[in-house]
Amino acid sequence: MKVKVISRQGKEFNGVLGSVNVHVLPPEQRTKVMKMSEVFVDLGFGSAEEVKKAGIKVGDQVVRISEAEQIGGGDKYMAKAIDNRISVAILAKVLENLKDKEINSEIFAVASAQEEVGLRGAKAATQKISPDIAIAIDTTSSHDIPNIIPGDTKLGKGVALTVKDNSAIANPKLVDYLEEICEKNEIPCYRYVSAGGGNDSGVTQYSQGGIPVMTISIPTRYLHTPYEVGSIKDYNAVVNLLTEFCKNFSEKKLSSIIYK
Numbered sequence: 001m002k003v004k005v006i007s008r009q010g011k012e013f014n015g016v017l018g019s020v021n022v023h024v025l026p027p028e029q030r031t032k033v034m035k036m037s038e039v040f041v042d043l044g045f046g047s048a049e050e051v052k053k054a055g056i057k058v059g060d061q062v063v064r065i066s067e068a069e070q071i072g073g074g075d076k077y078m079a080k081a082i083d084n085r086i087s088v089a090i091l092a093k094v095l096e097n098l099k100d101k102e103i104n105s106e107i108f109a110v111a112s113a114q115e116e117v118g119l120r121g122a123k124a125a126t127q128k129i130s131p132d133i134a135i136a137i138d139t140t141s142s143h144d145i146p147n148i149i150p151g152d153t154k155l156g157k158g159v160a161l162t163v164k165d166n167s168a169i170a171n172p173k174l175v176d177y178l179e180e181i182c183e184k185n186e187i188p189c190y191r192y193v194s195a196g197g198g199n200d201s202g203v204t205q206y207s208q209g210g211i212p213v214m215t216i217s218i219p220t221r222y223l224h225t226p227y228e229v230g231s232i233k234d235y236n237a238v239v240n241l242l243t244e245f246c247k248n249f250s251e252k253k254l255s256s257i258i259y260k
Contacts, residue, residue, distance in 0.1 A: 002014065003015055003016065003062050003063060003064055004016055005060055006199065007057070007060050008062060013107065013123065013172060015042050015044065016041070016063070018035065018040045021256075026254055064081075064226050066226050071229070075156070078230075081226060083220060083224065086220070087138065087218070090235065091109040094109070094243050094246065098247065104248075105250060108129050111254055112124075115138075115200055121204045126203055126206070126207050130207055131204065132208070132211055133211055134201065134204035134205070135245075137215070137216050142155050142219035142220055143251060145221055153219040155233075156231045156233045157219070158188025159187060161192060162194055163192065166194070167199060167202025168205050169200065171212035171257060173257040174214050174257050189237065192217060199215055
């Protein structure tokens with residue numbers, strides 16, 4: 001896999017993730033998965049000294065090189081790190097839709113970091129903002145490819161309203177409200193219970209001692225691989241739902257959602 005190393009000075013070095021050819025591996029290693037400690041980047045340098053002179057240090061970024069493009073006649077897209085850049089794209093579009101609109105609530109759009117290693121960005125944002133309600137947007141596995149366990153989430157079905165995952169149970173009234181918005185505006189949606197995993201709702205739910213939370217999931221194929229695949233139809237559905245939610249949400253609606 002082609003990658004790029006970015007030094008602290010901003011210099012970029014193309015390389016490849018190195019792996020040993022199966023033909024020269026000992027038989028007992030041919031069916032084993034490589035350990036993280038065995039993964040290395042080949043930048044073409046001849047020695048450690050050359051690497052040092054180039055300004056490359058331990059801790060420099062290594063990013064995959066892959067092209068983003070539309071496929072399937074234009075209704076699907078493929079790229080690296082759709083999990084979770086697609087959610088940032090959704091937030092940006094929702095904010096664009098809300099420009100010059102009169103809204104009745106204070107909205108924070110958070111692009112949190114380090115979700116995969118402990119929800120760290122969401123923890124920091126929750127402490128800083130102290131929200132009254134929180135909706136996480138994240139990808140989820142799409143169960144529409146061969147050799148995968150059965151599941152409800154598939155590309156092109158619209159908004160997946162996550163009722164439960166391993167990190168949070170959605171506020172039932174909030175799920176009902178978002179479902180009502182979808183029905184009123186003819187936005188395709190369905191309810192979904194995750195078989196595993198979690199996301200930023202796992203920490204935002206603790207704001208102010210406990211707030212209504214839920215997750216909107218975006219089905220995506222081949223998660224955590226160099227190329228992931230998603231649906232533009234699902235993207236548009238989530239954008240439309242969140243736009244309508246932000247336009248109409250109010251303190252009165254919040255009061256009706258909170259269990260007293």
